[in-house]
Amino acid sequence: MAFDADTGRLDVAPTPPPYGTKLRWSAPKLVAAANEKVRGANVRTLLVLAPAPVKAGPATAATDPTPTAMPAAPVQRRTPPDGYRRAIEAHRQTVRPSRVDPAIAEAVERQTAAMRELSRRAFPEPDVVADDAPASIEATRAQRQRQAAATEAAALRRAWQERAARESETHADVPQSAALRDTA
Template sequence: MMMTERGMVAPVAGGSVLAQFDDVLAAAAPELVGHVQAVKFDADTGRLGVVPDASAYGTKLRWCARKLVTAANAKVQGANVRTLHVLAPAAGKAGPATAAAALDRQPAAPAGPVRTRETVSDGYCRALAAHREAMPPRLADPAIVQAVERQNRALRELSRQAFPKPDAVEDTPARLQRRRQAAATEAAALRRARAEKAGRQVAASQRLEQTA
């Protein structure tokens, strides 16, 4: 890292990789010699940018990228090439000037809008709108509508019977009798509790008198 920061090794290694790239191609992929040009090497990331003169050679480069990286590190001592970045094919034979220009132009956004699956033509939209307008409205079958209404009424009636409102419940004789029994039981329990409490108080006063 110290040598790289001081510029002692990285520029030399990068220049050597670019200068000896044809030898790397000859050793790893001889069929690409003369059709690929190395244009840039980033010593910090270890990325080597190359430009083919046709898309077919670019595909071949991607297939043998690992082999080329290994050959570059073997040919150039201290190169430390990690990845191979294949750029867009250049027009004609890839030279240093045209390849560098392609490297600078690559990140630029496309001039026109990118067509995706969500992009539809105006003609399709007009045809779809006309088709929807021409379609006849769907009419529901009266018999089906009546059946649905009858079913809803039956469900509401069942719900009303299963869960009646408190105000709507009538006081039947049985309910009145149960209420009277409950009130009598409660009154008897209260009387018994009062009597027991009075008995405990009398017993406590008697014990106090005996103690005194």
């Protein structure tokens, strides 16, 4: 588009935007090529401007990428040949070889089973419902009430034992039941 000899700036306006990106990436090579081709030009910078509109002339009218009017009728597809259909069917029926090493798959299964067993031991479920079906709300409430009653009974027994020990003024250590040691 323009060249300023005082500043050494060459202004370029590409036609399509992708060419502008390509020019920006290859600017150092273009500056070196311009200085090599035109002696005394002393191009120092390359300024890539916005894409310039193309004027329709005899040279550009022949290469104009504007699409021509397409027919409005739907495109009918041909029926594929029998050989093509047989080849596709044979391809679909072939079994792809497994890429999994059977030894690794077996080790993964063993490890998963061991982790499940450790999980079951660490977090036991007191009343496992068959087939992992959800328990009814009534059954869950009854279980919680039984647990609360057992904890309350153990706490009352301990309080009675401590009171009896205080009244007899013996400072004997009152044994703690297992239920109280395991609860928070």
